[in-house]
Amino acid sequence: MIHHKSGGKILLMVIAFALVVAACGTSSETATTTAPAVSQTTTTSGGNDVTTTAAPAETTTAPSGEPIDVPGFSTWEEVLAAADGTTVNWFMWGGNDKLNADVDNDIGKVLKERYNLTLNRVPITDTADAVNKVLDEAAAGVDTNGTVDLIWINGENFRTLKSAGLLYGSWAESLPNAKYVPWDDPAIANDFGEPVDGLESPWGHAQFVFEYDTDFVSEAPTTFEKLQAWVEANPGGFTYPAIPDFTGSVFVRQVFYWVAGGPEPFLGAFDQSVFDQYAPKVWEYLNGLEPNLWRNGETYPESAAMQDLLANQEIHFNMTYNPARASTKIADGSYPESIRTFVFDTGTLSNNNYVTIPFNAPNPAGAMVLANYIISPEFQLIMADPDQWGWLIPTDPTTWPAKDQEILASYGTGIATLPASVLTAHALPEPAGDWVTAMEAGWIKNVLEK
Numbered sequence: 043m044i045h046h047k048s049g050g051k052i053l054l055m056v057i058a059f060a061l062v063v064a065a066c067g068t069s070s071e072t073a074t075t076t077a078p079a080v081s082q083t084t085t086t087s088g089g090n091d092v093t094t095t096a097a098p099a100e101t102t103t104a105p106s107g108e109p110i111d112v113p114g115f116s117t118w119e120e121v122l123a124a125a126d127g128t129t130v131n132w133f134m135w136g137g138n139d140k141l142n143a144d145v146d147n148d149i150g151k152v153l154k155e156r157y158n159l160t161l162n163r164v165p166i167t168d169t170a171d172a173v174n175k176v177l178d179e180a181a182a183g184v185d186t187n188g189t190v191d192l193i194w195i196n197g198e199n200f201r202t203l204k205s206a207g208l209l210y211g212s213w214a215e216s217l218p219n220a221k222y223v224p225w226d227d228p229a230i231a232n233d234f235g236e237p238v239d240g241l242e243s244p245w246g247h248a249q250f251v252f253e254y255d256t257d258f259v260s261e262a263p264t265t266f267e268k269l270q271a272w273v274e275a276n277p278g279g280f281t282y283p284a285i286p287d288f289t290g291s292v293f294v295r296q297v298f299y300w301v302a303g304g305p306e307p308f309l310g311a312f313d314q315s316v317f318d319q320y321a322p323k324v325w326e327y328l329n330g331l332e333p334n335l336w337r338n339g340e341t342y343p344e345s346a347a348m349q350d351l352l353a354n355q356e357i358h359f360n361m362t363y364n365p366a367r368a369s370t371k372i373a374d375g376s377y378p379e380s381i382r383t384f385v386f387d388t389g390t391l392s393n394n395n396y397v398t399i400p401f402n403a404p405n406p407a408g409a410m411v412l413a414n415y416i417i418s419p420e421f422q423l424i425m426a427d428p429d430q431w432g433w434l435i436p437t438d439p440t441t442w443p444a445k446d447q448e449i450l451a452s453y454g455t456g457i458a459t460l461p462a463s464v465l466t467a468h469a470l471p472e473p474a475g476d477w478v479t480a481m482e483a484g485w486i487k488n489v490l491e492k
Contacts, residue, residue, distance in 0.1 A: 107119065110216040111212070111215075111216045112211075112213045112216045112410065113210060113211035113212075113213065113406075114406065114407075115407065118218055120407075121407045121410055121411065122157065122407075122411065124407035124408075125157055125159050125405070125407040125408040125410075125411045126157065126158050126159070127158050127159075128159060128160070128405050128407070128408050129159075129160040129161075129162050129405065129408070130153070130159060130160070130161055130162065130191045130192060130405050130408030130409055130411070130412055131162045131164055131189065131190060131191045131192070131404075131405070132145075132161060132162065132163050132164060132191065132192045132193075132194070132397075132409075132412065133164045133166055133169075133171075133172035133175075133190050133192070133193045133194070134163060134164070134165065134166065134193070134194035135165070135166060135167070135168075135169065135194060135288075136163070136164075136165020136166060136167070137165075137167065137344075137345070137346050138346065142163065142165065144430070144431055145161075145163055146161070146163060148421070148424050148430070148431070149161060149412065149415065149416060149421070150163065152415060152421075153411065153412060153415065157411055159408050159411055159412070161412065164190075168286060169193065169194070169195055169196055169199045170199055170286075172190055172193045172195075172199075173193070173195075173199045173202055173203060175188075175189060175190055176188065176190055176193075176203060176208055176400045176401075176402070177202075177203075177206065177208070179402055180206070180208050180401070180402070184402055185401070185402055186402055186404075187402065187404045188400060188402035188403060188404060189404070190400050190403060191399065191400075191403045191404060191405045191406065191408060191409040192397050192398070192399055192403070192409040192412060192413065193397065193398050193399075193400065194245075194395065194396075194397055195242065195396055195397065195398050196233075196234070196288070196393075196395075196396075197233040197234020197235070197236060197393070197472060197474075197475050197478070198234060198475035198478050198479060200233050200234075200236060200241075200242055200396065200398060200475075201233075201234070201236045201475040202475075203398065203400065204236065204239075204241060207401070208400060208401045208402075209241045209242075209398055209399065209400065209401055210241075210398075210399035210400060210401055210403055210406050210409075211241070212239060212240030212241060213240060213241075213243075213399065213406075213410060214238070214240045214241065214242060214243035214413070215240045216240075217243065217410060217413060217414040217417070218414055219414050219415075219417045219418045220243070220414075220417070221441065222417055222418075222419065222422075222437040222438060222441050222442060223243070223244060223417060223436065223437055223438070224437075224438045229392075229393075229394065229471070230244055230394060230436060233393075233394070233396055234393065234472045234473065234474055234475050234478065235309065235472070235473065235474030235475065236474065236475060238396070241398060242396040242397060242398035243396060243397055243398075243413045243417060244394045244395065244396050244417065244436035244437075245395055245396065245397055245413070245416040245417060245436065246394065246395035246425060246433045246434065246435065246436060247392070247393075247394050247395070247433070247434035247435055247436045248363035248364065248392065248393055248394070248395060248433075248434060249363065249365055249385075249390060249391070249392040249434065249465050249468075249469055250292050250293075250296065250361065250362070250363055250385075250390040250391045250392070251361070251362060251364075251365045251383045251384065251385055251390060251460065251465075252359055252360070252361050252383060252384050252385070252386075253352060253359065253360040253361065253362060253367070253368045253377075253381055253382070253383050253458070254358060254359050254360075254381070254382060254383070254384065255352065255355060255358045255359075255378065255380050255381055256380045256381070256382055257355070257378070257380040258276075258279060258355070258358040259272065259279075259358050259359070262382070262384035264384055264385070264386055264387045265386060265387055265388070266296075266297065266300045266327065266386070270327070270330070270331060273331050273334045273335070274334055276334075276358070277333075277334040277338075278334070278335070278336050278337070278338075278357075279336070279357055279358040279359070280331075280334075280335060280336065280357060280358065280359050281335045281336035281337075281339075281342060281343060281348070281351075281357055281359075282335075282342070282348075282361065283342060283343060283344055283345050283348060283361075284342035284344075284490060285482045285485050285486060285490070286482060287344055287345055288345070288363075289345040289348075289361055289362065289363070290342070290345075291478065291481070291482055292361075292363065292391055293361055294324070294328070294481055294482070294485050295308075295391060295472075295473060295477075295478065295481055296386070296390065296391060297324045297327055297328060298320060298321075298324055298473075298481055299388070299389075299391075299470065300386075300388060301320045301323045301324050301327070302320045304388070304470075305470050305471055305473065307320065308473035308474070308477045309471060309473060309474070310474070311474065311476070312474065312476035312477055312480060317477070317480050317481075317484075321481075321484050321488070324481075324484075325484070325485075325488040325489055325492075328485070328489045329488075329489055329492065332489070336351070336356070336357050342490075345362070348360045348361075349371070349376075352377070352381070353371070353376055353377050353378070355378065363393075364432070364433065365383060365434065365459055365460055365465055366428055366432035366433070366434075366456050366459045367432070368381045368382065368383050368456070368458035368459070369428060369432065369455075369456020369457050369458045369459045370428065370432045370456065372456070372457060372458055373429070373456070377458075381458055382458045383458050383459065383460055384460070385460065385464070385465065385468045386468070387468075389468040389469065389470040390468055390469070390470060391469075391470050391471075391472055392465075392469035392470060392471070392472075393472045394436045395436070397409075397412075397413050397416075399413075417436075417437055419437070419439075419442040419443060419446040420446075422435045422437050422439075422442075423446060423449055423450060426450055426453060427453060428453060428454060428455070428456045428459070432456070434465075
């Protein structure tokens, strides 16, 4: 979809990250864990080849009868019993056919076969759609049996529901597989500056990278100054998604960091005077780019459309929170062999994907079973595999069973994927949600509508 300036209305992940795994120590797990099944099948869904793991093995269970601190349940066995035979409604961004198929195959099938739990993936174009549904239900007095069990959520929307008291209490740190999550890491404990407080659970890690076509761009412009020079010398070859597109928003945040000389001014509480100090320079830079953007900046594509434009060599840059996506798309033939990735010398934004449960979820037990599975070493290995999901992972592999650490260490890095050491060295923190809101609104007013 393309968004036109004249219309006045406009409208995320990852790397097969061959982590350098620490030497495998002796596992002290009290849970039972086995390595994931390795036999795989390849099917076609939505025009994409999808590799799935067959006959998933049993993974982790909590010690029988051990108490858990979760609203409404006293043991994990009670959670599993309540989820048995039910449906879990997972509201998540649905703009990628391969991701949708991967979720259905690698999560939905396991939930059904192992827990007799049906996954109803509810595709949405914007996370705010699910958040607004919960807000509307709260306003209408629907305090129980709402429509949303689980949301793939981002920082500003999490903050909205948390501030309104519309989340299902603290549950995430009581999941059996929560022991693999480094909760003490500030990058995990805070979502866009908002303390997680056990109200959401991570399931993926992301870092912003640029994709570019080396057939048209001989040297990656690793600074905003170099990018501006390239755009001016090559009109039509660059663009970015319009806000509120998630990827467009992160590009604008990157410009703010560059103008301010780093992320520090935006890491605390929102300060209008600080925003006013830097924002004019941001609008000046972006408005300066606009005449030389794709289609003269009169239209802005969505993230999904930009992938096709890059693949067709209509534009020569794309941007994504998935550092390994380019390698995956080269491997499946949808990107030219000439695509590579880069990060700015001054760094790029990095964050985690989370899931959360609304206060009136009709099936919180099913939601927790799903959330628990997707942080298991079994599923995290599927995510990290460059031949499957190719995502960065939020769990700590050094806490995994030794055999799972060995599998992770065996993964390679895709042809277009930057080494993990480069990504880590260039990772920048996200600003708090109030900053994001102000930056997005400011872009619409001062760039799109100008």
